[in-house]
Amino acid sequence: MSIPTYGNYINGEWITSGSTFENRNPANTDEVVGLFVKGSAADVVRADEAAQAAFASWSALPGPARGNYLYKVADILDAKFEAISADMTREEGKTLPEAKGEVRRAINIFRYFGGEGSRLGGMIVPSERDRVHMFAFRKAIGVVGLITPWNFPIAIPAWKIAPALICGNTVIVKPASVSPLSSWHIVNACHEAGIPKGVINFICGSGGEIGEALVNAKNVKAISFTGSCEIGEWVHREASKRKLRIQLEMGGKNPTIVLADADFNSAVENCVNAAMFSTGQKCTATSRVIVEEAIYDKFVAAVVERTKKLKVGDGMKPGIDIGPAVDKGQMETDLKYIGIAKEQGLQPLCGGERLTGTGPNGEDLSKGYFVAPTVFADVTEAMTLAQEEVFGPVLAIMKAKDFEDALRIANNVPFGLSASVQTSNLSRVFEFIYKMEAGLLTVNLPSAGVEYQLPFGGTKDSSFGPKEQGPAAMEFYSDYKTVYLKY
Numbered sequence: 001m002s003i004p005t006y007g008n009y010i011n012g013e014w015i016t017s018g019s020t021f022e023n024r025n026p027a028n029t030d031e032v033v034g035l036f037v038k039g040s041a042a043d044v045v046r047a048d049e050a051a052q053a054a055f056a057s058w059s060a061l062p063g064p065a066r067g068n069y070l071y072k073v074a075d076i077l078d079a080k081f082e083a084i085s086a087d088m089t090r091e092e093g094k095t096l097p098e099a100k101g102e103v104r105r106a107i108n109i110f111r112y113f114g115g116e117g118s119r120l121g122g123m124i125v126p127s128e129r130d131r132v133h134m135f136a137f138r139k140a141i142g143v144v145g146l147i148t149p150w151n152f153p154i155a156i157p158a159w160k161i162a163p164a165l166i167c168g169n170t171v172i173v174k175p176a177s178v179s180p181l182s183s184w185h186i187v188n189a190c191h192e193a194g195i196p197k198g199v200i201n202f203i204c205g206s207g208g209e210i211g212e213a214l215v216n217a218k219n220v221k222a223i224s225f226t227g228s229c230e231i232g233e234w235v236h237r238e239a240s241k242r243k244l245r246i247q248l249e250m251g252g253k254n255p256t257i258v259l260a261d262a263d264f265n266s267a268v269e270n271c272v273n274a275a276m277f278s279t280g281q282k283c284t285a286t287s288r289v290i291v292e293e294a295i296y297d298k299f300v301a302a303v304v305e306r307t308k309k310l311k312v313g314d315g316m317k318p319g320i321d322i323g324p325a326v327d328k329g330q331m332e333t334d335l336k337y338i339g340i341a342k343e344q345g346l347q348p349l350c351g352g353e354r355l356t357g358t359g360p361n362g363e364d365l366s367k368g369y370f371v372a373p374t375v376f377a378d379v380t381e382a383m384t385l386a387q388e389e390v391f392g393p394v395l396a397i398m399k400a401k402d403f404e405d406a407l408r409i410a411n412n413v414p415f416g417l418s419a420s421v422q423t424s425n426l427s428r429v430f431e432f433i434y435k436m437e438a439g440l441l442t443v444n445l446p447s448a449g450v451e452y453q454l455p456f457g458g459t460k461d462s463s464f465g466p467k468e469q470g471p472a473a474m475e476f477y478s479d480y481k482t483v484y485l486k487y
């Protein structure tokens with residue numbers, strides 16, 4: 001079977017010539033999912049000019065008309081739901097049911113923000129002065145650069161592209177190089193929906209080259225970035241020099257606190273789900289479980305027992321719980337942190353190595369980047385595993401004397417993305433809600449698994465700038481114009 005080549009999209013045209021890079025299946029590296037044209041800084045300049053040229057007419061379209069385009073994009077994605085989901089599993093490795101959930105979310109996001117086109121409200125308030133009418137209304141910002149990571153390769157591009165477009169901006173999208181096909185599908189749907197040329201542009205290629213060109217592109221007014229802290233901090237420094245509007249969503253070290261009064265079985269399930277599903281590669285994944293002393297030993301044993309039952313293998317096959325790491329680099333990072341934990345005196349209670357044997361469906365795991373779901377207990381606050389993001393199926397369990405101690409440990413990291421508490425005590429729930437330093441909180445649920453209708457984002461080193469998703473997204477992608485009118 002010939003390998004498809006996917007182009008970049010600039011000014012309404014697919015650019016399919018030029019050198020390419022491979023997108024390989026992390027569950028079976030013999031399979032090349034596609035070849036992607038490697039964009040350049042010069043492509044960013046052309047996209048920037050096209051986006052600027054398209055801005056006046058796109059932003060002048062009535063909001064409901066832009067909304068109709070977004071509804072069409074949602075319908076096109078919906079019609080290709082199965083194929084897009086399978087492509088995501090092949091390029092990113094998450095299981096097919098997980099990929100389907102994510103594609104469904106992306107479709108819902110386009111529908112949700114399509115509706116926002118009819119609700120682009122402003123404010124009207126009474127003036128202190130006689131016969132003065134005063135109000136403020138939203139207006140688009142201009143050309144917006146969107147830089148996305150590999151772990152939610154369609155949902156994250158969707159939750160940036162849809163609000164950016166509905167507010168009347170034009171966009172340049174730079175997807176992660178290890179999983180560009182999922183966001184390619186969004187751009188292709190925009191093309192098929194007839195979104196005017198220049199409104200959306202898509203450039204794959206080296207993060208350093210494309211990212212730098214994007215942050216420095218003449219007409220770009222704002223950058224929304226999701227990815228690592230290291231690159232996010234670079235984006236912040238560079239973009240600040242030009243006074244760009246910036247939104248950064250970065251790493252985490254998310255805790256789940258388990259108290260002795262929790263529903264034990266559901267707490268075990270929530271912790272294992274949040275730590276291991278999607279191979280631990282969710283920004284909201286639980287990577288520290290902090291357990292009250294009274295149930296510590298029993299809880300650790302139950303988590304290990306449940307983790308050992310997880311089926312690791314090719315996510316396209318039935319019955320698989322955990323797919324591979326997204327690429328060799330991420331697998332090596334997972335193994336590196338397992339090694340550091342061992343050097344610091346810990347032994348894994350399960351997992352702790354790369355899997356290279358035969359998978360549950362007869363697949364040859366040595367062809368992929370599979371890491372056994374790994375649990376360490378007795379992790380203490382100063383240990384690397386308690387402080388640094390792994391972004392893999394590696395869980396650190398920590399002991400706390402009581403709720404106050406657990407909350408203190410939970411807050412004792414530089415990050416603040418998501419956090420969870422498992423308890424039946426209502427007062428503790430509220431203490432947690434008010435004192436936990438994180439942007440996303442869950443109670444008696446896994447720490448991961450958010451919806452698109454509410455603000456999304458963290459605090460401390462995890463995030464910078466206005467929140468994403470829900471009504472909050474409109475704040476980042478639009479500005480107010482305020483009017484005082486004497487009649």
Ligand code: NAP
Nearest residue numbers: 148149150175176177207208211227228231249250251283
């Ligand atoms: P990453 O290495 O920072 O890459 C993110 C994006 O930035 C990619 O598109 C990458 O392109 C691009 N990039 C690389 N170098 C750049 C540069 N110098 N200038 C501008 N852009 C550049 O992160 P990742 O490994 O893809 O994603 C994993 C990280 O994302 C984890 O830390 C995770 O916690 C975080 N994350 C956070 C959230 C959240 O909402 N807080 C959500 C998801 C993921 P290339 O792929 O071509 O290098």
